[in-house]
Amino acid sequence: xxxxxxxxxxxxxxxxxxxxxxxxxxxxxxxxxxxxxxxxxxxxxxxxxxxxxxxxxxxxxxxxxxxxxxxxxxxxxxxxxxxxxxxxxxxxxxxxxxxxxxxxxxxxxxxxxx
Amino acid sequence: xxxxxxxxxxxxxxxxxxxxxxxxxxxxxxxxxxxxxxxxxxxxxxxxxxxxxxxxxxxxxxxxxxxxxxxxxxxxxxxxxxxxxxxxxxxxxxxxxxxxxxxxxxxxx
Numbered sequence: 176x177x178x179x180x181x182x183x184x185x186x187x188x189x190x191x192x193x194x195x196x197x198x199x200x201x202x203x204x205x206x207x208x209x210x211x212x213x214x215x216x217x218x219x220x221x222x223x224x225x226x227x228x229x230x231x232x233x234x235x236x237x238x239x240x241x242x243x244x245x246x247x248x249x250x251x252x253x254x255x256x257x258x259x260x261x262x263x264x265x266x267x268x269x270x271x272x273x274x275x276x277x278x279x280x281x282x283x284x285x286x287x288x289x
Numbered sequence: 290x291x292x293x294x295x296x297x298x299x300x301x302x303x304x305x306x307x308x309x310x311x312x313x314x315x316x317x318x319x320x321x322x323x324x325x326x327x328x329x330x331x332x333x334x335x336x337x338x339x340x341x342x343x344x345x346x347x348x349x350x351x352x353x354x355x356x357x358x359x360x361x362x363x364x365x366x367x368x369x370x371x372x373x374x375x376x377x378x379x380x381x382x383x384x385x386x387x388x389x390x391x392x393x394x395x396x397x398x
Contacts, residue, residue, distance in 0.1 A: 179332075206384070217293065217388035218333075218376070225384070265332055277323065278378075278386060280332035 198266035295389035318382030
């Protein structure tokens with residue numbers, strides 16, 4: 176079955192540590208996205224990539240970094256510069272700029288800072 | 290400023306009691322309005338896309354409609370399994386999506 180796999184599902188981080196969240200898709204989608212979800216707030220865009228080796232900052236990119244070396248993979252690193260990283264992180268993909276461009280989401284990763 | 294507002298924040302219905310969720314939006318260059326369902330601790334699941342005012346789409350007990358300023362998600366005779374958070378999002382020119390904060394629906398048997 177085609178879909179998006181996020182790992183780990185739960186992650187605990189000590190202050191000052193960098194952590195990387197994995198996102199893999201087998202949908203052959205060109206575009207991939209990272210969103211952050213906090214209680215009472217809409218999904219907020221962290222980074223997105225429309226093609227391999229290219230990505231753009233979203234609304235809340237500070238303290239985060241990404242890479243897009245392969246079409247299937249779009250890992251997100253939460254750095255120690257992110258002051259409030261505890262949140263639910265969602266990876267998504269879409270066909271690209273054309274067509275219906277529906278976002279397909281992974282199951283999410285919950286990050287907790289100890 | 291682009292904005293998506295959903296109401297109510299929470300809704301409790303008796304099983305079989307029909308109602309509607311609202312999504313009002315202001316966005317330049319609208320390229321689609323999307324409805325998603327999200328269960329606790331899971332990623333959103335796509336329900337509908339609407340592109341132009343007057344458009345309607347249905348799926349089982351759900352029906353989505355669109356005007357120039359808002360969209361409604363009508364739920365007819367809901368069942369407990371319809372309990373979830375329903376998210377509305379708009380896509381604007383440039384492939385950016387803006388999400389509302391969602392409506393948490395609880396259907397009581």
